[in-house]
Structure formats: C-alpha cells, structure tokens
Amino acid sequence: MDVYEALYTTRAMRRVKPDPIPADVQAKIVDAAIRAPSGGNTQNWRFILVDDPELKAKLGPLYREAAAELWAGPYAERRARAQAAPDDPASVAMMRMSRSAQHLADNFETVPLYLFAFTRNDRSGGSIFPAVWSAQLAARAEGVGSCLTTILGSFRNAQTSEVLGVPAEKGWEQACCVSFGYPTGKWGVAARRPANEVAYRNAWGTDLGIAIPEPLWSPQTDE
Numbered sequence: 001m002d003v004y005e006a007l008y009t010t011r012a013m014r015r016v017k018p019d020p021i022p023a024d025v026q027a028k029i030v031d032a033a034i035r036a037p038s039g040g041n042t043q044n045w046r047f048i049l050v051d052d053p054e055l056k057a058k059l060g061p062l063y064r065e066a067a068a069e070l071w072a073g074p075y076a077e078r079r080a081r082a083q084a085a086p087d088d089p090a091s092v093a094m095m096r097m098s099r100s101a102q103h104l105a106d107n108f109e110t111v112p113l114y115l116f117a118f119t120r121n122d123r124s125g126g127s128i129f130p131a132v133w134s135a136q137l138a139a140r141a142e143g144v145g146s147c148l149t150t151i152l153g154s155f156r157n158a159q160t161s162e163v164l165g166v167p168a169e170k171g172w173e174q175a176c177c178v179s180f181g182y183p184t185g186k187w188g189v190a191a192r193r194p195a196n197e198v199a200y201r202n203a204w205g206t207d208l209g210i211a212i213p214e215p216l217w218s219p220q221t222d223e
Contacts, residue, residue: 001141004217005217006137006140006141007137007217008189008215008217009140009187009188009189010137010139010140010146011190012100012147012148012190013145013146013147013181013185014100014147014179015103015104015183015185016111016145016180016181016182016184017112017182017183017184018111019112019181020051020112020113021051021112021113021144021180021182025139025144026049028138028141028142029135029139029142029144031138032134032137032138033115033131033132033134033135033138035134036130036131036133037127038127038128038131039122039126039127042121042127044119044120044121044122044127045117045118045119045128046117046118046119046172047115047116047117047118048115048166049113049114050113050114050115050164051112051113053109055163055164056109056111056114057109058163059114059152059160059163060108060109062152062156062159062160063108063151063152064105064106065156066152066154066155066156067101067102067105067151069151069155070154070155071098071102075098079094079095079098081094082094082095082098101149104147104179111179111180111181112180112181113179113181114177114178115132115135115177115178115180116174116176116177116178117131117132117174117175117176117178118166118174118175119173119175120170120171120172121171125175128175128176129175132148132175132176132178135178136148139180140187143182144180144181145180145181145182145183146178146179146180147178147179148176148177149176149177149179150175150176152174152177153173153174153175160174161174189215189217194211194212194213195208196208196210196211196212
C-alpha cells in the first residue's frame, strides 16, 4: 500500500465485524508500534492486546459507563448545539460521530481486538502516540480498521487497570485504548478543515502561503 493512501485513509473506523484478527496480522500491528521513535529512545511503553471474551465482558460495561459520562459532561454542550440546529453541516458531522461512538460502546464486546497502550514519564504523549499511530497504520495496510479512544483511562482508569492486572505501584499510565476490526463500511478520506485554515507560517495567525482547498491525495491521484 502506498504510504499516502495509508495516511489519508486511516480514520476512525468504529463499526467493525466480529471476525478475529489473525495472529500474524496482530504481530505486524504490535511490531510496527515498537518501531516508532520515543524520547531519548527510552521505549518506556507497554502494550496489552485484549481478545479474551471474558475480559471484554468486564471492560464493556466500564466503557459504556465512561461513554455516558462523556455525553453528559464534556460533550453535553456540543450535542445540545447540534440537536438545536440539526441541518447545520457541523451538527450533522457531530451527530454522525456521536452515533458511531455510541455504536462502539454498545458493541464493545463484539470488537475482535483491543490494544491498550501504557507509558511512564511521558506527560505530553510524545513518546507513546507515535507508536500507537504506527500500530494503526500497520492495521490499515492489512485492511483492519481502528479507532483510538481515551475514555476508559479518563473515566474508569482504576477499574480498567485492575481488570488488566496493571501494577498500580509501577507508575504506568493508560494513554489510550485502540479498537481493531475489519470494517463494515468503506475506506475513504475523512473530511477535514483545509490545512491552510489551521496552519500558519513563522508566527501565530499569519498566512500559510499555501492554498490546499482539497486533499492532495485521492484514489484518483494514485491511479
């Protein structure tokens, strides 16, 4: 797969089939993760792959509780605005994302594979998230969709760590949880604000000097 195709089409894929991820594909995912750069080459990370139905049965209710707190708390105002103006394009996108995220919560136990990423002394996430992204790109190359989520660590951290047997006294912090599965939908380039609207040159708020009204990669450009 062309690297740009992977970069442009690796978006959140929350609706996936229950089909198991083969061991050799799992190996590529986690091996790609540990090849990523880390600050000072400390490689101060740990990963837990979860495919045990019994573990997922314990984590699923925690995930749904966390999702409910997310909707009622940090996302409440955004959802209310979207519901008040349902025809606005931003509202449509927001509610689509909400439905997709709730689908993942409602079907947590049927997702075939999760990767939990842990780190120490990495307050910015600068060492762990390149590894996580590498795992997601490797999955994309194998036709496996993924979605990064942080709500278990944000709302049910202690309970999740207990289920997974994470040693409380060692200082490991849950950075995120990534779901993996073969998607039920189609791959595509996610809609985003143009780069020239969110990027500047030399100083905050200045003109980037480059107009990028459309994605620079598309299936057509790869033909």
